[in-house]
Amino acid sequence: MARNAYILSGIIHLLVLGLLFAFAQMPGQPARQIRHFQPVRLVAPPGLPGPVGQGQFKAEPSKAQPPTPKVQETPQKVAPKTDPQKVEKAPGKEVAAKTPDAAPARPSPVQTKSDKPQTAESPAGGGGGGGGARLDGVNFPYPYYLSNIQIKILSNFKPAVSARDARELKTVVFFLIDKNGRISDVKLEDKSGHFLFDQEAQRAVLRSNPLPALPPAFGSDRLGVHFEFVGSP
């Protein structure tokens, strides 16, 4: 009996730990039900604000944010395809929605390379980061707005992570911007696994509240943004 008791005890502990891990690995509920999806992939060189709107716009480097060096190649991601017939504009209603699994894949990456590595470091001395944003929403033809919010958010992003640790870290924060620029529903959508980095990414978004108001011509009250923070040495 004595031996069985210890085996049973070990099993109980494994079960409890397993449950803990299982809870942790459960995918979270999407912030909003998404009906209209217009993928806009924005990718920036490390440390720079990302280009905006399917490569139509490339953001300029900003002094306000920590520049990060070296080449970063954005892996090809699968973006959902929008069914044009289903795209409806419904002013006054929320546009942001996410249905990544809903349709066949269409690769839509914009890859950018920086051939001139920069050596400047973030003020904290550690691995800063670059950022890119992915929008869920009906066509958002305001690259200047996206550029502005990226500059503002990245200027608030100062992770206390060593350069070595920051390598290959990537975290995605989802948030909603209302027409007045207020941020809501901030949540970590995809974690890097590094607590400091993830926490700072979330805080950078929260510290950037409020953002500039949405362009008045934009026909919706809200804009959902998936902001990707990429660590780089």
Add this chain to the structure above:
Amino acid sequence: MENFSADLITLLRSASGLAKFVLFLLLAISVLSWGIFLEKLWVFSRARKARRQIQDLNLAKYDAEELRRKLDHYPQSPLSRVFHRVYVDYYSRQAVADEDALPHLLQRQGANEIARLETRLGILATVASVSPFIGLFGTVWGVMRAFMNIGTWGSTSLAVVAPGIAEALIATAAGLAAAIPALVFYNHFLGALREESRALEQFSADLIQAEKSRRNRLSAPGAGVGGVGR
């Protein structure tokens, strides 16, 4: 709950090697104390069940052989084990057995049984008292790291200090999680042990009394033999 768990896991992943070692040690200690708990729970519950049935027996009604056969049904009971040893050493060798030998035998076998029940309870007491200190050690280490982070980044902001503190406090939480059940188990089994001890004393007193009555009857003219009550 989910977010809390997720953050806990990421905290654990980014914890230092020593913090992970402390947590692993506490996990092993917790497995050990729960193992002892399950084992003792089984032992004491069977002993209690048997004791209640044995206490209903009127010892004066049976002779030694009958009583031994009856107690054979409860092999896990300390009362039954004590009687079996006494039966071998006293009743089966009555010709040479001294009347004063019975209390001595009962006392010695009773002490052996109590010692057997007490086995590994000391580990529970040790776990209960040591685990918080092991956790505290991990915490102190984590706090030291947090202070070193302040030095490294030149910042006392929460963003720099808080993760280290949070990581450190997990160790204390784990220490308490191992210690609290161990303390509860220890106190519970200590109570159960006292009950068993009292029952053994009572059983011994009853046996001695029955044996005295039997010897008195034996010394009377025309009495028979048999042991215990008759």
